[in-house]
Amino acid sequence: MTALPPTTSPAMARIRRGAALLRDLLPYAGLFLVVAYFAFASEFFLNTRNFERLITDSATLMLVAFGMTMVILLGEIDLSVGAVVALLSVILVQLMAAGLGWPLAVILVLLIGMGIGGLNGVITVIGDIPSFITTLGMMAVATGLAYVFTGSVSVAIMDDQFLDLFYDDRFLGLPVPLWIVGLAFLASVLYLNRTVAGFELFALGANPAAAALSGVPVKRRKITVFVIMGALVAIAACLSAARLGSGAPGSVPALTLDAIAAVIIGGASLFGGRAFVGRTLMGAALIAVLNNGMVLLNVNIDAQYIIKGLIILLAVVLERVAAGGR
Amino acid sequence: MLELSNITKSFPGVRALDGARFDLRAGEVHAFMGENGAGKSTMMKIAAGLFAPDTGTIRLDGVPVSFANPSEAKAAGIHTVFQELTVLENLDVAQNLLIGREPALFGGAWLDRVALYDEAAKILRELRIPMDPRRMAGRLSTGQRQIVEIARAVAQNPRVLILDEPTSSLGRHEEELLFSLVARLKTAGTGIVYITHRMSEVFALADRITVLRDGRHILTDDAANLDRPALIRAMVGRDVSEARHEGESRRAEVALEVRGLERGADVRGVDLTLYRGEVLGLAGLMGAGRTELARLMAGIDRPDAGEMMLFGQPYAPASVRAAMLAGVAYVSEDRKGLGVVLPLPVGQNIALPSLARLSRSGWVSPARLRDFARDWMGRLGVRATGPDTVVGTLSGGNQQKVALAKWLSTAPRVILLDEPTRGVDVGAKAEIYTLIRALAAEGTAVLVISSELPELMQLCDRIAVMAQGRVSGDLPAVEASETALLELAFDESEAA
Numbered sequence: 001m002t003a004l005p006p007t008t009s010p011a012m013a014r015i016r017r018g019a020a021l022l023r024d025l026l027p028y029a030g031l032f033l034v035v036a037y038f039a040f041a042s043e044f045f046l047n048t049r050n051f052e053r054l055i056t057d058s059a060t061l062m063l064v065a066f067g068m069t070m071v072i073l074l075g076e077i078d079l080s081v082g083a084v085v086a087l088l089s090v091i092l093v094q095l096m097a098a099g100l101g102w103p104l105a106v107i108l109v110l111l112i113g114m115g116i117g118g119l120n121g122v123i124t125v126i127g128d129i130p131s132f133i134t135t136l137g138m139m140a141v142a143t144g145l146a147y148v149f150t151g152s153v154s155v156a157i158m159d160d161q162f163l164d165l166f167y168d169d170r171f172l173g174l175p176v177p178l179w180i181v182g183l184a185f186l187a188s189v190l191y192l193n194r195t196v197a198g199f200e201l202f203a204l205g206a207n208p209a210a211a212a213l214s215g216v217p218v219k220r221r222k223i224t225v226f227v228i229m230g231a232l233v234a235i236a237a238c239l240s241a242a243r244l245g246s247g248a249p250g251s252v253p254a255l256t257l258d259a260i261a262a263v264i265i266g267g268a269s270l271f272g273g274r275a276f277v278g279r280t281l282m283g284a285a286l287i288a289v290l291n292n293g294m295v296l297l298n299v300n301i302d303a304q305y306i307i308k309g310l311i312i313l314l315a316v317v318l319e320r321v322a323a324g325g326r
Numbered sequence: 327m328l329e330l331s332n333i334t335k336s337f338p339g340v341r342a343l344d345g346a347r348f349d350l351r352a353g354e355v356h357a358f359m360g361e362n363g364a365g366k367s368t369m370m371k372i373a374a375g376l377f378a379p380d381t382g383t384i385r386l387d388g389v390p391v392s393f394a395n396p397s398e399a400k401a402a403g404i405h406t407v408f409q410e411l412t413v414l415e416n417l418d419v420a421q422n423l424l425i426g427r428e429p430a431l432f433g434g435a436w437l438d439r440v441a442l443y444d445e446a447a448k449i450l451r452e453l454r455i456p457m458d459p460r461r462m463a464g465r466l467s468t469g470q471r472q473i474v475e476i477a478r479a480v481a482q483n484p485r486v487l488i489l490d491e492p493t494s495s496l497g498r499h500e501e502e503l504l505f506s507l508v509a510r511l512k513t514a515g516t517g518i519v520y521i522t523h524r525m526s527e528v529f530a531l532a533d534r535i536t537v538l539r540d541g542r543h544i545l546t547d548d549a550a551n552l553d554r555p556a557l558i559r560a561m562v563g564r565d566v567s568e569a570r571h572e573g574e575s576r577r578a579e580v581a582l583e584v585r586g587l588e589r590g591a592d593v594r595g596v597d598l599t600l601y602r603g604e605v606l607g608l609a610g611l612m613g614a615g616r617t618e619l620a621r622l623m624a625g626i627d628r629p630d631a632g633e634m635m636l637f638g639q640p641y642a643p644a645s646v647r648a649a650m651l652a653g654v655a656y657v658s659e660d661r662k663g664l665g666v667v668l669p670l671p672v673g674q675n676i677a678l679p680s681l682a683r684l685s686r687s688g689w690v691s692p693a694r695l696r697d698f699a700r701d702w703m704g705r706l707g708v709r710a711t712g713p714d715t716v717v718g719t720l721s722g723g724n725q726q727k728v729a730l731a732k733w734l735s736t737a738p739r740v741i742l743l744d745e746p747t748r749g750v751d752v753g754a755k756a757e758i759y760t761l762i763r764a765l766a767a768e769g770t771a772v773l774v775i776s777s778e779l780p781e782l783m784q785l786c787d788r789i790a791v792m793a794q795g796r797v798s799g800d801l802p803a804v805e806a807s808e809t810a811l812l813e814l815a816f817d818e819s820e821a822a
């Protein structure tokens with residue numbers, strides 16, 4: 001709170017400016033470097049089919065990352081997203097298997113997703129519990145429930161119409177998942193930069209006390225963000241289920257890590273008040289390309305984690321140095 | 327002893343210092359004056375090793391020096407109490423006092439807690455500061471924190487002590503404490519740089535005065551050779567009227583009426599009536615319960631007992647938002663913690679409480695927001711490149727103007743101003759007074775809490791005084807004198 005005045009010897013100032021520049025460039029430069037590298041390293045990387053696959057594969061990550069951007073902007077975090085996507089995809093499949101038509105099933109899943117997000121929000125905000133803890137609990141509950149619902153086996157989706165719509169179909173020549181991601185991106189950008197609620201989030205994240213005194217309905221805004229997160233997670237679950245053709249309880253193990261990584265690579269501050277959907281998009285693209293490329297090159301899964309982990313650490317350190325340490 | 331010459335320093339987009347100079351002799355109090363954003367703090371941050379100058383030299387005892395960081399300056403005997411408080415809220419008083427030089431055992435590996443509290447208690451006793459070394463700094467008032475900060479510097483027997491607006495958040499007792507500290511240091515031969523916007527202090531304390539304007543040196547002279555108008559002219563570059571506001575309180579329509587309001591030990595049965603179109607001052611000592619009262623009116627806290635009426639309607643705001651919607655606005659005395667959001671741009675800060683008005687069914691137009699902010703920046707004379715400038719980079723006084731603009735722009739029916747001109751220069755103060763008067767003339771009811779009695783006497787129609795959680799009396803401002811107000815302020819503290 002009581003920040004020491006920033007120490008700015010010229011050397012320190014130069015280092016901080018450098019870090020800020022690197023931080024701002026990281027998503028773009030990183031993406032460029034990674035694409036260039038894989039283009040050289042793998043003959044399968046640079047072609048339209050792989051790119052389309054890459055985009056549809058990363059749609060889940062993108063949606064969740066947009067939501068995570070807002071959560072992190074508040075200075076909060078959501079660790080439950082991966083588990084909830086898995087749970088919701090299982091529920092979706094079970095609902096359809098039980099004979100419910102896909103539109104109704106999707107709507108129900110959307111509502112459940114918003115409910116879970118809302119629950120995260122209410123417990124965090126009303127209970128005054130760190131979201132880190134709340135969502136950690138939610139993660140465990142969701143994972144457990146997913147296994148309970150399926151009995152540990154994955155259930156295939158029989159509804160072709162659903163599979164077509166959420167995975168195979170094209171609209172104006174582009175895959176449907178891409179449209180969904182595009183719409184969600186646009187909505188997120190507009191929400192944060194053009195609406196009263198979104199505007200207030202920046203103040204809320206940077207100085208909650210001052211925001212409250214300015215008449216910002218702090219609790220309502222925070223809970224709303226968690227509900228939005230829940231909605232995005234639900235849509236992500238539909239896309240994920242369609243892509244896998246099934247609902248599997250352990251379907252998306254790295255999603256939470258990847259989503260947080262995308263936001264951090266996008267230069268957000270984990271202390272709140274600073275986050276950008278546009279840069280998160282680049283960060284998510286970077287992660288998606290890494291995932292895709294490393295699979296093409298047969299990099300084993302442990303090494304993939306290590307590489308992604310290092311990138312996150314780099315991004316976090318850059319952001320802290322640039323901010324001058326609080 | 328300490329001499330800064332031909333100092334230039336630029337920040338992105340602003341030239342804060344432009345060939346400025348300053349010199350300090352041993353055993354003198356040298357007041358450093360200038361408008362908000364003139365570059366005073368920047369100059370002293372350079373002396374303290376916090377910033378490196380772009381050009382210019384620093385000499386200590388005639389020898390050119392350059393400090394890479396504040397520790398080097400401290401090693402040379404230059405200690406600073408910055409305008410931005412640096413007290414750590416999660417530590418206690420003793421730890422704050424001795425931070426960086428904690429008594430240690432085993433070659434510095436083990437904190438000697440016993441010695442820590444002994445040492446701290448000794449310092450506090452020597453400086454005659456009544457404070458418990460084990461108290462958490464987070465629970466101290468702003469003024470007490472300031473005292474801790476000053477004590478920390480004084481305890482190290484500085485050769486040069488730089489005080490950047492030390493009294494801006496001090497109560498009367500604490501102020502006297504500070505003045506006696508300054509006097510003692512002076513006789514011990516310490517050179518003291520004293521930055522303040524309070525004219526009365528300058529002439530009471532200073533031996534010499536240097537004035538800075540727009541980063542340039544304007545004058546340096548013995549305080550005895552200067553008078554108030556001359557000093558103001560040097561600072562602002564024109565004359566500023568300091569005449570009292572004349573005119574009687576308009577007591578036609580009651581805006582806000584408070585009956586028997588109580589909360590904890592701070593507010594103990596307050597009766598107060600605020601009329602439409604009047605500026606009511608609220609005087610009192612630190613801890614008299616003025617801020618606590620305002621917080622009840624603003625919907626931040628809820629009273630234990632008593633009632634409020636707003637324009638004849640029962641008024642019991644459940645939140646700040648509710649108060650705002652009812653037309654009551656509150657400008658906090660804690661600018662950094664509660665007033666502005668430092669990492670956000672000026673525009674967003676000003677517009678924050680007005681977003682509802684600046685939007686159409688929830689949609690904000692950034693262009694409109696910027697125009698709105700620009701308009702209000704102009705009205706209050708906020709010195710910043712534009713609405714996109716980050717508030718955290720503004721000078722202290724300009725941050726205060728942003729905090730004011732933010733609330734004045736909401737067009738409230740009742741506005742509660744808690745220390746509205748803290749850290750604001752004389753010229754800007756006059757502008758703010760004019761603005762407040764204009765607001766009142768339009769029918770707004772204004773409550774001004776201030777520890778500066780001259781300010782209240784100049785600005786207000788009527789002055790109420792609080793003591794020990796109660797209103798001990800009120801006077802028309804034209805009849806009020808400092809003595810009369812102080813008598814009321816000490817009223818019940820004597821009896822209690």
Ligand SMILES: Nc1ncnc2c1ncn2[C@@H]1O[C@H](COP(=O)(O)OP(=O)(O)OP(=O)(O)O)[C@@H](O)[C@H]1O
Nearest residue numbers: 337342362363364365366367368719720721722723
């Ligand atoms: N870290 C910074 N980054 C950018 N600009 C800065 C920074 N620090 C100061 N400035 C600018 O330098 C100028 C001088 O600021 P400074 O804080 O020295 O003024 P001041 O004379 O102390 O004013 P006040 O009386 O309001 O405290 C201002 O225009 C301010 O916005």
Ligand SMILES: [Mg+2]
Nearest residue numbers: 367409721722
């Ligand atoms: Mg200053």
